[in-house]
Amino acid sequence: MSFAPSSTSTPSSTPDPTPKPRVGLFVTCLVDMFRPTVGFSAVKLLEEAGCVVDVPMEQVCCGQPAFNAGDLASARKVAKPLIAMFADHDYVVAPSGSCAGMMIKHFPELFANDPEMAEPVKALAAKTWELVSFLTDVMKLQGVAAAFDGSITYHDSCSGLRELKVKEQPRKLLRSVTGLSINELQEPETCCGFGGTFCVKYPEISGKMVGDKTTDIKNSGADMLLAGDMGCLMNMAGKLRREGSDMEVRHVAEVLADMTMAAPGIAGSEKG
Amino acid sequence: MENSTSPKFKQNAHDALNDASLQRALGRLKTGFKDKRTAAIAQLPEFEQLRDAARDIKNHTLANLDHYLTAFEANVIANGGHVHWCADAEEARQTVLKICQDKDAKSVLKGKSMISEEIGLNAFLEKQDLKVVETDLGEYIIQLRNEPPSHIIAPAIHVHKEQVADSFRATHKGRDINRPLDEPRELLDEAREVMREHFFAADVGITGANFLIAETGTSVIVTNEGNGDLTQTLSKVHIAIASLEKVVPTLEDASTILRVLARSATGQEMSSYTTFSTGPRRTEDLDGPEEYHVILLDNGRSNMLGTEFQDMLRCIRCAACMNHCPVYGAVGGHAYGWVYPGPMGSVLTPSLIGVEEAGHLPNASTFCGKCEEVCPMRIPLPKMMRHWREREFEKHLGPQSMRFGIQAWAWMASQPKLYQFATGIAARALKLIGGSKRAIRKLPLASGWTDIRDLPAPQGKTFKQLWAEQQAAKKA
Ligand code: SF4
Numbered sequence: 001m002s003f004a005p006s007s008t009s010t011p012s013s014t015p016d017p018t019p020k021p022r023v024g025l026f027v028t029c030l031v032d033m034f035r036p037t038v039g040f041s042a043v044k045l046l047e048e049a050g051c052v053v054d055v056p057m058e059q060v061c062c063g064q065p066a067f068n069a070g071d072l073a074s075a076r077k078v079a080k081p082l083i084a085m086f087a088d089h090d091y092v093v094a095p096s097g098s099c100a101g102m103m104i105k106h107f108p109e110l111f112a113n114d115p116e117m118a119e120p121v122k123a124l125a126a127k128t129w130e131l132v133s134f135l136t137d138v139m140k141l142q143g144v145a146a147a148f149d150g151s152i153t154y155h156d157s158c159s160g161l162r163e164l165k166v167k168e169q170p171r172k173l174l175r176s177v178t179g180l181s182i183n184e185l186q187e188p189e190t191c192c193g194f195g196g197t198f199c200v201k202y203p204e205i206s207g208k209m210v211g212d213k214t215t216d217i218k219n220s221g222a223d224m225l226l227a228g229d230m231g232c233l234m235n236m237a238g239k240l241r242r243e244g245s246d247m248e249v250r251h252v253a254e255v256l257a258d259m260t261m262a263a264p265g266i267a268g269s270e271k272g
Numbered sequence: 273m274e275n276s277t278s279p280k281f282k283q284n285a286h287d288a289l290n291d292a293s294l295q296r297a298l299g300r301l302k303t304g305f306k307d308k309r310t311a312a313i314a315q316l317p318e319f320e321q322l323r324d325a326a327r328d329i330k331n332h333t334l335a336n337l338d339h340y341l342t343a344f345e346a347n348v349i350a351n352g353g354h355v356h357w358c359a360d361a362e363e364a365r366q367t368v369l370k371i372c373q374d375k376d377a378k379s380v381l382k383g384k385s386m387i388s389e390e391i392g393l394n395a396f397l398e399k400q401d402l403k404v405v406e407t408d409l410g411e412y413i414i415q416l417r418n419e420p421p422s423h424i425i426a427p428a429i430h431v432h433k434e435q436v437a438d439s440f441r442a443t444h445k446g447r448d449i450n451r452p453l454d455e456p457r458e459l460l461d462e463a464r465e466v467m468r469e470h471f472f473a474a475d476v477g478i479t480g481a482n483f484l485i486a487e488t489g490t491s492v493i494v495t496n497e498g499n500g501d502l503t504q505t506l507s508k509v510h511i512a513i514a515s516l517e518k519v520v521p522t523l524e525d526a527s528t529i530l531r532v533l534a535r536s537a538t539g540q541e542m543s544s545y546t547t548f549s550t551g552p553r554r555t556e557d558l559d560g561p562e563e564y565h566v567i568l569l570d571n572g573r574s575n576m577l578g579t580e581f582q583d584m585l586r587c588i589r590c591a592a593c594m595n596h597c598p599v600y601g602a603v604g605g606h607a608y609g610w611v612y613p614g615p616m617g618s619v620l621t622p623s624l625i626g627v628e629e630a631g632h633l634p635n636a637s638t639f640c641g642k643c644e645e646v647c648p649m650r651i652p653l654p655k656m657m658r659h660w661r662e663r664e665f666e667k668h669l670g671p672q673s674m675r676f677g678i679q680a681w682a683w684m685a686s687q688p689k690l691y692q693f694a695t696g697i698a699a700r701a702l703k704l705i706g707g708s709k710r711a712i713r714k715l716p717l718a719s720g721w722t723d724i725r726d727l728p729a730p731q732g733k734t735f736k737q738l739w740a741e742q743q744a745a746k747k748a
Contacts, residue, residue, distance in 0.1 A: 267711040
């Protein structure tokens, strides 16, 4: 059967250093098109944690936009190739709680009526992880070799938080960054109003939500805003700019991988 | 309530967002409900197990609904009461009217009931020349203001106390027009005085029901004002109106669910009053109604059984989902356009009035999942909203442009080479437009995004382009 996982793909919570786990990076469409630095940060973090990273070049998207629009046929069409593409990797890791959540929680629903897909979908869901929680929970990473001189605040993106329980993991690694301090938001778990197509279908409501969010962010007094999902980050960064704030905004992986010098922040002007 | 304004949801939301008074009122959700729930739950270590138990009780009941409803009916009759099965709103209204007419009733007292709102009972009875008085303070306020509720447990949450004072001065005649009505206490006292007179004059008392207990034939209501008790004990006739799914097998089951209800709703351990009504007054009773009627309303619920929407029938109307919903918090309850607002309304309303009418509601969600996180009955609200979107897509509802857009995108996204080529060009073009600010203020066809916020510009090349270059360089 073509979808059968390879013999090396049994997930193990205490990885043997030899052989190194082979990780398939699911780049995600927003990182691919808008923020390659996040992809390279992910590769760096994974390699430093002892993984071999592979990037299947035919990958596109997890199908979430169609899935959430109620167009299941389109969602299946987009999602299906990924399942074979990642069949031979020990793990699949995405720098996004939303896309990882789609593969872990929603692929089984999406393919529920297709008995042939049941096994491969289950296998994929079992070995797929959001980047930061993979580093802490699977690779048992205790800290990172990175430095950032300043304070950050952290937005908990909804899918990662509620579908995958990503909450303490990024904070734990951030605390190991030399010179970095965390200013928590008043409401770090409140949605930023992105919601995929929601933000363009209901722009006024989304605008109110992201406005409340940026107020909270600015009140935190932090130098930099971090989160683990590009959709939320683009929404919040875009709103901060519209409000005239030049606060630096980055994906958490960029700070953890010590790659903040590699590129200016999201929607950050050339001054760096 | 027959007519909805749900198709105008966007306009309603626009108006709500620009209503300063409403926005100020919505600011009270945090301290009024959310913080209190959090504190209450922190004190009950077994809360999560109780949620499981509550869910399981309702699932079991729904799987055997006909059995428990028949048992409930038999026990009500055995206690000397009456049960009326009503398929829809009209049948329920006519049944209530008939009971009132048989008693030659002139006035009707109401305890808070969402089912009454659902079937538009007040307006109907008033047309029949019956005097209807709401006895829940919030319901009373919106009755005076001639408005529908904007929240299922705090119907007047959108109203400020100054507005309440204005309504009281305008309607409570024969009082000093300059009397002090600035403090909540003064408003409460006056409402209580006015209400007392109505209580003693009432012929029929109508309440809702939080539970119907099958094993005893009991209807249960929870209130914080005690108005429900007076409504049903002082009136000659008590009518409890309830939808089918309110039934639970036993008293024990009702007690289990009660333990999660008030905590989820208001952060109380229990509501101030939990009142059990089992039949009419017996000869040895000191008070109680002469007649006891239960209206069992279907109104679309049995159609939900066996579908992907069945789980919604577990709902106990605690309102935790709307209290915590950022969309409800932004636009308030009236924007949803029908009786039930917030996440529970976004799932239930399309079931009851049709997805053609209420299609916006399940779409107006970011799927942030907060509602499901707090729902004591563990109802998967986002998932069911998505199921409504699927139905809409099947039926070709919703904007044609969105449908076309998704399908065109899916076509592109299933051709990796073409997709990479196109995104490569788009990334470059957008970077150029973004210029040194790396942000785009205005973009044709993207006004939904750029009306509100800048579009962060891409870095230039896509990850896959850069990755391919890097791999090639390594090999070279
Ligand atoms: S859906 Fe859940 S949270 Fe919302 S009112 Fe019903 S029981 Fe309460």
